[in-house]
Amino acid sequence: MTTLEQAIGHSQHHSPVSRIVNSQIFWVFAAAVLACIALSLLTDSFATQRNLFNVTRNFAFVGLIAIGMTTVIASGGIDLSVGSSVVLAAMVISVLMSAGHPFWISAIVALAAAAAVGFTNGILIAYVGMPAFVVTLGMLSAARSLAMVLSNNKMIWEFGPDHDLLLWIGGGSTLGLPHPIYALALLTIVMSVVYRWTRWGQYVFAIGGNEHAATLTGIPVKRIKVSIYMFSALTAGVAGILMAGWLGSVTTNLGQAMELTVIAAAVIGGANLAGGQGTALGAVIGALLIEVIRNSLILLGISTFWQGMFIGCFIIIAVAFDRIRNLGSQD
């Protein structure tokens, strides 16, 4: 006989091991590790320091934005404009720096430009009530066009007096790790804590779970939505600044079609497009898997034209896994 108190206090959770094995992140991570092992054995070039350096840095940009995207998706939305926020932020900082302004001021203005994109998205979605898909699709076009106007569609590769600082921040490394990896690690830790331990994080998931219920309990749903789209645009802005420093030059096709890779990373990492689910670590591991696959196609000599096919299949497989799991838990 158990008393009521014991029944209430009893935890139905499974052991930590079975929880890990049941999570999508675990399997995606296992797939990425397997791919790495296979590549190390199959090719001489994968496990070289230079290639690993490239892989880690490339996936950091996608990972950064995927964390922003995961937040949007967890709240039940979507942000298609991240690729354009990337180019806008990169263009703002490079135009300002090439005009002789210092790095920090230019970076702040670039981030403000990205935040403005997110703010506009958020206002139109939350207060005007337009679908996120349509608003951010329009913004995808508008923000990139703005970047073209700003630069007159020219390539910029001279960044004024702080030129070397920008290249060091985006392209340099400390203690053997490229700087974008530090930014990614920091954001992953901070957002994992924010999702779990703050009201804002709780409300993001509540809105994604049942927006009507969230409104009824007095959560400021509209304000939070605006802040979510601003956060997503800011992660894209940070990635844009780092990419400018990494590439050493900025053109207006920077970040083109990046939204698809980012959404793929988030979904593969366990973000549920219906809202209410997603983790920062999952987004990062999703981004890692995509980058390893992209890299392996190159190293194995498979035409890069196949990249889209692989990423597309992975998105569909990830969503299919989610469906199968939900079917299993219904009975």
Next chain:
Amino acid sequence: MSRLSLRGISKSFGAIQALSDVSLDIAPGEVLGLMGDNGAGKSTLVKIVAGNFRPSQGAMSIDGDQVDFHKPLDAQRGGVEVVYQDLALCDNLTAASNVFLGREPRRSLAGIPILDYATMHRRSAELFASLKSETRPRDLVKRMSGGQRQAVAIARTLLSNAKIVLMDEPTAAISVRQVAEVLDLIHRLSDQGISVVLISHRMPDVFAVCSRIAVLRRGKLVCSKPANDSSPEEVTGLITGAIEMA
């Protein structure tokens, strides 16, 4: 003194008279079954008490104090809580998170406010125990039975020290066994001195749990009497109009 007292409440929407001159009293801990056909004015009356509408005429008081609710938040502050038919729960969150949604306790960690899960879990466990419901604070709501979900929604009203709980068709879409659980939950609320207004079409549920029955027909109150003095047959007659008034 009545917990809730309505005096001459009328409400019209343009030319349509949804409620006319309704006067009703509910005692502390009383469970009132509010019955009537579709369009009889039950929802309008409940929405007035919940602060969604203001009455065109009439006065309302809670524990003897005159109240005038302009919006649902006013009603919440006045001690009126609503359990919605769809329960308004977030399936992806735990029971404790749902109970505390929108009013999470926080503690400070090195000056940064973080959620106080320990308090949330402990308080929710206490609330579920007081409802005698076997609901675990850490379980996700999507894995719960209909009865447990009701317990979560009701625990939320307990948390805010509600005086009056309005329930709209809580037993409409759940299994027989779960209906019994929900009726038990209503008894627990009543035991704690909370008045409950139950809107339901299910006659057996109303007579199983309600101490007073009120019937609305075409916006008029045609009956308000102790359940013991009435019968399902009489209430059916009052709803349809076969019996003019009781």
